[in-house]
Amino acid sequence: MVKLEVKNVKFRYTSVPILRDVCIELAESEMLGVVGPNGSGKSTLLRCIDRILTPQEGCILLDGQDIKEMHLMDLAKKMAYIPQSTTQVFPASVFDTVLMGRRPHIGWRSSEEDIEKVLETLKLLNLEDLAMSDIKSLSGGQQQKIFIACALAQEPKILLLDEPTSSLDIRHQLEVLDIIKNSVVEKGISAIIAIHDLNLAARYTDRIIMMNGGHIYAAGVPSSVLTPENINHAYGVEVDVINHNGKLYVLPIRPVAKM
Amino acid sequence: MPELKINGTEKSAEIKAEYKKFIGRKIMFIFATTILVIIIAGIAATLGPHQISITEVYSIVWYGIPKILQNLDFILTHSFKDFSLTYFTKEESIIWFLRLPPIVMAILAGIGLGIAGTTMQGVVRNPLASPYTLGISSAAGFGAALAIILGAGLATGQNIIIAVNAFFFALCSSFIIYGISRYKGVSPETMILAGIALMYLFSAMTGVLQYFGEEKAVAEVVYWMFGSLARASWDKLFVMFIVLIICIPLIMLKSWDLNALSAGDERAKSLGVNVDRTRVVCFMLASLVTAGVICFTGTIGFIGLVAPHMCRMIIGGDNRYLIPASGLFGAIVLLSASILARPPIAPSFIPVGLVTAFLGVPMFLYLILRRRKEFW
Known part of the structure; x- marks a missing residue:
């Protein structure tokens, strides 16, 4: 198991800070949701965690080791990040795209074991029928599943997903999050998901952090974070939070001045 | 559901078999293009005023190689011309001394430009x-x-001076782009915009030279820019070969990283690829290959753009196979163009750089029209 700690991370592109003093600890086999309005720093946080961006202050520790000192390939064996929108420029078969996830584990040639891993992943995600299709000919939902398959083939200990469901229909949203949830449960990995849909966040995550203006505004189990007061404060929206069949739902009413 | 499981394993085996077949097809394509290069090169060597059949061509080349290797010290102390006069028959001299250099140059230049094109497309996505x-x-x-x-x-000796100068300035422009992207961040946008700016700058400077130059010299500059294989000689080919043999394996080692770049910088970084370094290294290697080719041939257009495309349409975008395939395909296009560039009546060659587009465009349009899927 891998333990991730984000300690006092501060990040800015220009003079305006995007992240101010963010601290997170990720538990084992945990699905952590990151919610917050646009521009609150969700994506930047994920990018800092996977060392795509380097924070100006603070550090990110993986099993007590600062990721800045880790070799890129070693980091890639432990964490996989899936950006919000991935645009494949050149044609590639689904199989090759998923095989790409083995990159941190292989040299120039792919081994038999890597091919087996790809087959396993395709089966797990029910993508076998698409294996030889060109990824560019598939729908957004199918593509997103394939990028997740690629990340799973990478065999990371932590999955970082930026808005994995933002452009998907309601069925694909549930399928994709089910896949992630199942992987977390079965493989014992952890996931950090930046997500806009508060209902999906409430339904799938074990814990939620709510960001606002680069700060962590609230953190805890979904029912403690997704309260009308918090949502009003962070988003400036008046909501009702209701309980239906044991699940929590956020019903928006109207935008209001932030409290 | 146990039934599903059985289907699942069968399905996996099926996909695996299909994937292996897919790889097999790519290897077949590379193999077939190699054979085609040898055949077209043979045909090209039969063309000329002196009749030499294609079988004679192959046997002359086959038996010529040990002859040359045995007398390497003579060639180095004297010259290749003296060597062919002393040791070769008339036919052997014609093939080795007159016909092979432009053919080998077509092959090397085609390979170089095809591979440099594939690399550059990957680098700037x-x-x-x-x-x-x-x-x-x-x-x-x-x-x-x-x-x-x-x-x-920067060098003396009339013919070499042009090549050395062209090579030097070609790499100059690459180093300027490298410098700019080091300062501003190695993004495709920075590189392309800097490249366009430099292109205009150098064109304007060439324009100034042409404006003040003598008519004859200006005509020669125009001729140089068309691209031609007529200036081929073994010593130039040797230099070109050395550049390619060093750079191409290094580019091929980066195939996986170039594949990863295709999915976007962030995803590539998350896969453990050092994106900036990959981009800079591949760009500099591709520049070196291009400079090493065009300093001897002039700017032969079209091949570097189109060979990667055509191969991508046929074997897909995996750079591990695409890089060698587009090199060989480039060689085929350039060799074919060099055959078409010798009209039966006219005494001299048409610059091959003019022919590549006439030959390549119909091929390219055919593939575009035939294909229904998206291209990239």
Whole structure:
């Protein structure tokens, strides 16, 4: 198991800070949701965690080791990040795209074991029928599943997903999050998901952090974070939070001045 | 559901078999293009005023190689010309001394430009890129023009001076782009914009030279820029070969990283790829290959843009196979163009750079029309 700690991370592109003093600890086999309005720093946080961006202050520790000192390939064996929108420029078969996830584990040639891993992943995600299709000919939902398959083939200990469901229909949203949830449960990995849909966040995550203006505004189990007061404060929206069949739902009413 | 499980394993085996077949097809394509290069090269060597059949061509080449290797010290102390006069029959001299150099140059230049094009497209993540996208051709052209018009340059010796100058200025432009992207961040946008700026700068400087140059020299500059194989000789080919044999394996080692770039910088980084370094290294290697080719041939257009495309349409985008395939395909296009560039009546060659487009465009359009899927 891998333990991730984000300690006092501060990040800015220009003079305006995007992240101010963010601290997170990720538990084992945990699905952590990151919610917050646009521009609150969700994506930047994920990018800092996977060392795509380097924070100006603070550090990110993986099993007590600062990721800045880790070799890129070693980091890639432990964490996989899936950006919000991935645009494949050149044609590639689904199989090759998923095989790409083995990159941190292989040299120039792919081994038999890597091919087996790809087959396993395709089966797990029910993508076998698409294996030889060109990824560019598939729908957004199918593509997103394939990028997740690629990340799973990478065999990371932590999955970082930026808005994995933002452009998907309601069925694909549930399928994709089910896949992630199942992987977390079965493989014992952890996931950090930046997500806009508060209902999906409430339904799938074990814990939620709510960001606002680069700060962590609230953190805890979904029912403690997704309260009308918090949502009003962070988003400036008046909501009702209701309980239906044991699940929590956020019903928006109207935008209001932030409290 | 146990039934599903059984189907699942069968399905996996099926996919695996299909994937292996897919790989097999790519290897077959590379093999077939190699054979085709040898055949077209053989046909090209039969063309000329003196009749030599294609079987004779192959046997002359086959038996010539040990002859040359045995007398390597003689060639090095004297010259290849003396060697062929002393040791070769008339036919052997014609093949080895007159016909092979432009043919080998077509092969090497085709391979170099095809591979440089594939690499450049991967580096800037743009299928419209070519070896010349980042201004290298106009820089080389300026170097050549400087040598031809002013007769001045960084080396002495009339013929070599042009090549050395072209090579030097081509790499100059690459280093400027490298410097700019180091300062501003190695993004495709920075590189392309800097490349376009440099292209205009060098074209303008060439224009100034041409404006003040003598008519004869200006004509020579124009001729140089068309691209031609007529200046081929074994010593030039040796230099070109050395550049390619060093750079191409290094580019191929980066195939996986170039594949990863295709999914976007962030995803590539998350896969453990050092994106900036990959981009810079591949760009510099592709520039070196391009400079090493065009300093001897002039700017032969079209191949570097189109060979990668055509191969991508046929074998897909995996750079592990695409890089060698587009090199060989480039060689085929350039060899074929060099055959078409010798009209039966006219005494001299048409510059091959003019023919590549006439030959390549119909091929390219055919593939575009035949294909229904998206191209990139």
